[in-house]
Amino acid sequence: MEKITLKVEKRTLTGSKVKQLRRQRVIPANVFGKGVESLSIQVPSVDLNKAFKEAGETSLVWLKVTSEDIDRPTLIKNIHYNPVTGDKLHVDFHQVNLKEKVLANVPVEITGESEMVNSNLATISQSLYEIEVEALPTDIPENITFDISILKEIGDQLKVSDAKVSKEVEIKTDSEQVVISLQEPQKEEEPLVTEEEVSEDATGAEAPVEAEATETEKSTEGETPQQ
Numbered sequence: 001m002e003k004i005t006l007k008v009e010k011r012t013l014t015g016s017k018v019k020q021l022r023r024q025r026v027i028p029a030n031v032f033g034k035g036v037e038s039l040s041i042q043v044p045s046v047d048l049n050k051a052f053k054e055a056g057e058t059s060l061v062w063l064k065v066t067s068e069d070i071d072r073p074t075l076i077k078n079i080h081y082n083p084v085t086g087d088k089l090h091v092d093f094h095q096v097n098l099k100e101k102v103l104a105n106v107p108v109e110i111t112g113e114s115e116m117v118n119s120n121l122a123t124i125s126q127s128l129y130e131i132e133v134e135a136l137p138t139d140i141p142e143n144i145t146f147d148i149s150i151l152k153e154i155g156d157q158l159k160v161s162d163a164k165v166s167k168e169v170e171i172k173t174d175s176e177q178v179v180i181s182l183q184e185p186q187k188e189e190e191p192l193v194t195e196e197e198v199s200e201d202a203t204g205a206e207a208p209v210e211a212e213a214t215e216t217e218k219s220t221e222g223e224t225p226q227q
Helices: 015-023 045-055 195-220
Strands: 005-010 026-033 036-044 061-065 072-081 088-095 102-111 123-126 130-135 144-147 157-159 178-183
Touching (some): 015 026, 026 072, 036 045, 045 088
Parallel strands (some): 026 088
Antiparallel strands (some): 026 036, 072 088, 157 178
16 A cells, blocks of 8 residues: 555644634644554544544655655544534544554454355354454554355354454454354335224225115115005
């Protein structure tokens, strides 16, 4: 992967004043790390979105801070979103030491195909979407893949222990935790009949009888009983 560089500026606006930045499509952010003095920065949302799309939370993003000569190696952490619009409100960048291991959550990726699923005889149930690992920043994998083609019967599972990673990566998540399993497909429930529908059906069945009785009564009106 090519080096991902993100140009940022030091930020002077804090607290509620950061709303001014967001209105200008600029995202407030912070840089933190072991032995690193916390730094308030700001970054154009367009540039941040592009960097995050390429790096996610597992690849290095080199921050080029205005007025600094050396780029900072960081990992994107703790993105806060607007619950209504989904826009990014704030981002933390974890500045790392390239020679020291760090913890990271790596996304799970499903590969392959299951004959049971393709035949509608089973469904895939995913219980875990990220796996915590420890590694040097440059050794963190972009994702950890699980091949579902080896799942043959209902109840078959893939656990964290089935994950395949390089020897430089140590998995910290419980090895017995289930990641993916084959489950029986859910049966479609028959629609419930409401009282209103029952009432309408009953009314529909009785209506012809009442009509027939009315016609009979009409046909006898005016007739003189035979002596």
